[in-house]
Amino acid sequence: MARQAARRSRSPRDVPLYEMVDSIVRKRLVENVYPPGAMLPSEMQLAKELGVSQGTVRRALDGLVAEGLVVRRQGLGTFVSEMEDRRSLFLFFNMVAHDGRQEMPAARLIEAVDGQATDIEARKLAITVGSPVRRLTRLRLFRERPTIVERLVVSEAVLPGLARHAPPPDHLFRYYETEYRVTVVEADESLRAASVTEEEADLLDMPVGAPLLEIDRVAYAMNRRPVEWRVSLCDTSGHDYRIDRG
Amino acid sequence: MARQAARRSRSPRDVPLYEMVDSIVRKRLVENVYPPGAMLPSEMQLAKELGVSQGTVRRALDGLVAEGLVVRRQGLGTFVSEMEDRRSLFLFFNMVAHDGRQEMPAARLIEAVDGQATDIEARKLAITVGSPVRRLTRLRLFRERPTIVERLVVSEAVLPGLARHAPPPDHLFRYYETEYRVTVVEADESLRAASVTEEEADLLDMPVGAPLLEIDRVAYAMNRRPVEWRVSLCDTSGHDYRIDRG
DNA sequence: TAGTGGTCTAGACCACATT
DNA sequence: ATGTGGTCTAGACCACTAT
Numbered sequence: 001m002a003r004q005a006a007r008r009s010r011s012p013r014d015v016p017l018y019e020m021v022d023s024i025v026r027k028r029l030v031e032n033v034y035p036p037g038a039m040l041p042s043e044m045q046l047a048k049e050l051g052v053s054q055g056t057v058r059r060a061l062d063g064l065v066a067e068g069l070v071v072r073r074q075g076l077g078t079f080v081s082e083m084e085d086r087r088s089l090f091l092f093f094n095m096v097a098h099d100g101r102q103e104m105p106a107a108r109l110i111e112a113v114d115g116q117a118t119d120i121e122a123r124k125l126a127i128t129v130g131s132p133v134r135r136l137t138r139l140r141l142f143r144e145r146p147t148i149v150e151r152l153v154v155s156e157a158v159l160p161g162l163a164r165h166a167p168p169p170d171h172l173f174r175y176y177e178t179e180y181r182v183t184v185v186e187a188d189e190s191l192r193a194a195s196v197t198e199e200e201a202d203l204l205d206m207p208v209g210a211p212l213l214e215i216d217r218v219a220y221a222m223n224r225r226p227v228e229w230r231v232s233l234c235d236t237s238g239h240d241y242r243i244d245r246g
Numbered sequence: 247m248a249r250q251a252a253r254r255s256r257s258p259r260d261v262p263l264y265e266m267v268d269s270i271v272r273k274r275l276v277e278n279v280y281p282p283g284a285m286l287p288s289e290m291q292l293a294k295e296l297g298v299s300q301g302t303v304r305r306a307l308d309g310l311v312a313e314g315l316v317v318r319r320q321g322l323g324t325f326v327s328e329m330e331d332r333r334s335l336f337l338f339f340n341m342v343a344h345d346g347r348q349e350m351p352a353a354r355l356i357e358a359v360d361g362q363a364t365d366i367e368a369r370k371l372a373i374t375v376g377s378p379v380r381r382l383t384r385l386r387l388f389r390e391r392p393t394i395v396e397r398l399v400v401s402e403a404v405l406p407g408l409a410r411h412a413p414p415p416d417h418l419f420r421y422y423e424t425e426y427r428v429t430v431v432e433a434d435e436s437l438r439a440a441s442v443t444e445e446e447a448d449l450l451d452m453p454v455g456a457p458l459l460e461i462d463r464v465a466y467a468m469n470r471r472p473v474e475w476r477v478s479l480c481d482t483s484g485h486d487y488r489i490d491r492g
Numbered sequence: 493t494a495g496t497g498g499t500c501t502a503g504a505c506c507a508c509a510t511t
Numbered sequence: 512a513t514g515t516g517g518t519c520t521a522g523a524c525c526a527c528t529a530t
Contacts, residue, residue: 016518042496053520058497074497075527096436190342190486193439193457211439211457216486236438240462243435243489262499288515299501304516320516321508499525506518 017052021060024050029069029080030222036177039077040070069185069222082177095239097142105140105147109167110203112136114156121153124218124229132156136163139203140232147239149200152230158182159227173219176227184227186220191241194233204235213241263298267306270296275315275326276468278427285323286316315431315468328423341485343388351386351393355413356449358382360402367399370464370475378402382409385449386478393485395446398476404428405473419465422473430473432466437487440479450481459487 025046028034040046043061047054061078064070072078096102115133122129133153140148152172154162159180162168169175176182194214196206206212213234219227234241271292274280286292289307293300307324310316318324342348361379368375379399386394398418400408405426408414415421422428440460442452452458459480465473480487 018518044496055521056519059518072497073528075495075529077496187491189489189491191437191459191489192482192486193459193480195457209455211441213437213439213459234439240436240438243437245433245435264499290515301502302500305499318516319509321510321514323515493530494528495530496528497526499523501523502521504518504520507516509513509515511513 018056018059018063021046021050021052021057022063025060025064026069026222029064032181034080035181036080036082036183038080040079042077067185094242095142095148095234096242097239103142104170105142107150107170108139108141109163110137110139112163112167115153117153117155121229125153125155125226127155127157134159134162134164142239145238146204147235149203149233150230151232152228154228155226158225172228182221182227184219185222186224188218188220190216192216196233200233204233206235210235212236215241264302264305264309267292267296267298267303268309271306271310272315272468275310280326281427282326282328282423282429284326286325288323313431340488341388341394341480342488343485349388350416351388353396353416354385354387355409356383356385358409358413363399363401367475371399371401371472373401373403380405380408380410388485391484392450393481395449395479396476397478398474400474401472404471418474428467428473430465431468432470434464434466436462438462442479446479450479452481456481458482461487 025034025040034040040061041049043054043057047057050057061070061072065072069081070078071081093104095105113135115135117125117127117129117131117133119129121127121133122131125133127133133155136150136152136154138150138152139146140150159176159182173184176184192214194212196204196208196210196212198208200206200212201208213236215230215232215234217230217232219230221227271280271286280286286307287295289300289303293303296303307316307318311318315327316324317327339350341351359381361381363371363373363375363377363379365375367373367379368377371379373379379401382396382398382400384396384398385392386396405422405428419430422430438460440458442450442454442456442458444454446452446458447454459482461476461478461480463476463478465476467473
């Protein structure tokens with residue numbers, strides 16, 4: 001019966017049912033029909049509503065779980081991920097001390113100014129040149145020791161008035177989610193080597209010319225729209241950038 | 247029936263059937279019962295042999311597919327991955343030109359010598375201090391331009407006589423697989439910033455003190471044994487190290 | 493006890509590739 | 512025509528969490 005319904009509603013393209021379920025649920029996540037922290041309908045309820053079997057709903061949810069968009073709690077239900085659920089504090093932060101300790105650095109706001117998107121900012125944020133943006137500079141410290149200079153740019157349209165009246169908290173992604181209902185789910189990073197310039201020398205307490213790790217990162221929301229562009233200049237004399245592949 | 251058999255053979259630990267299937271197949275992959283390129287028994291055959299349903303075999307294989315250990319080809323069967331299948335040429339190589347092109351660099355062997363494992367080498371390769379090792383130095387070039395100095399250490403016990411009689415091919419992981427039946431499936435990387443020393447200055451045609459990206463990587467075989475320790479010093483003036491997260 | 497997710501089965505039909 | 516993986520169903524039972 002469900003099979004018949006599915007067949008009737010299928011386009012010649014013939015996309016699997018579980019993908020249809022995936023995109024329906026995904027859409028509701030993006031549109032906050034299911035807001036962060038909320039419980040989704042149970043697998044049986046969703047199956048009934050969408051006219052498919054529980055197994056098919058389950059398969060669709062498996063994908064969303066793998067992406068970290070939702071989490072299952074046995075005996076309780078399936079819930080929309082909040083930032084904490086996604087080990088996201090560390091998902092996007094990979095500096096590990098040489099002794100193996102992984103700790104979150106504090107953030108000190110150095111500067112926050114308005115501006116108009118330059119060519120490269122516009123390209124990174126997928127907005128038009130000249131659009132209003134905000135530019136923040138922050139210094140990050142591990143155990144009081146300045147280690148990273150962080151320059152970030154966001155579009156006023158997406159995150160209006162960011163840090164205009166008060167310094168934002170250390171964990172910006174969580175702040176975006178609770179304050180702006182913008183959930184970062186993905187990021188592309190480019191790493192290069194750079195050298196300390198006069199600008200950063202006193203902030204980081206390093207000599208001009210010393211080597212730095214430069215991390216250029218664009219973060220994306222669930223709908224694949226860019227949320228922020230961030231360039232981090234890291235002193236790696238005490239910390240590594242760690243990646244586990246495979 | 248299968249259910250009963252499974253129950254009987256279950257320890258109090260009560261591990262799911264699909265995990266048992268996973269480890270059985272994984273074991274056969276490690277032991278080359280199913281060698282690279284070979285076709286696995288069909289899902290139905292495996293199900294019958296192991297006394298579970300096709301769906302359970304399928305679920306186990308899903309995991310191995312996700313890890314890239316095997317690949318499915320519809321209408322043909324399930325096959326043990328060969329290096330090429332795992333997009334592995336790029337899986338472990340992430341230098342992307344600033345214009346976006348991703349190309350494999352050539353490798354030129356500079357030096358290959360015998361030695362005895364130092365403290366740190368022993369720790370990285372999980373062998374005892376003083377064990378015989380081989381140390382290779384290679385220069386990697388993008389379009390004839392020297393870009394990376396690569397120093398790598400392998401245990402003689404794992405990869406005997408590597409590069410003793412002839413320079414190995416550019417893609418070492420593939421070579422390990424075909425020549426030594428050692429398949430690299432995982433790697434841990436640590437990235438830092440460094441500066442060009444006199445040793446690398448002429449190899450890379452860069453001034454002493456210029457910034458370099460240093461990639462410290464241990465590669466592991468299917469059985470989680472370390473295969474090689476490699477430190478790459480990269481000139482990032484023309485290429486970035488790219489990561490896509492999320 | 494009731495409701496949730498977690499596992500597993502048996503069987504159906506489809507899409508695909510080879511013979 | 513045959514055999515493979517790919518999708519989907521319906522229903523069973525288990526483990527967990529709450530009340």
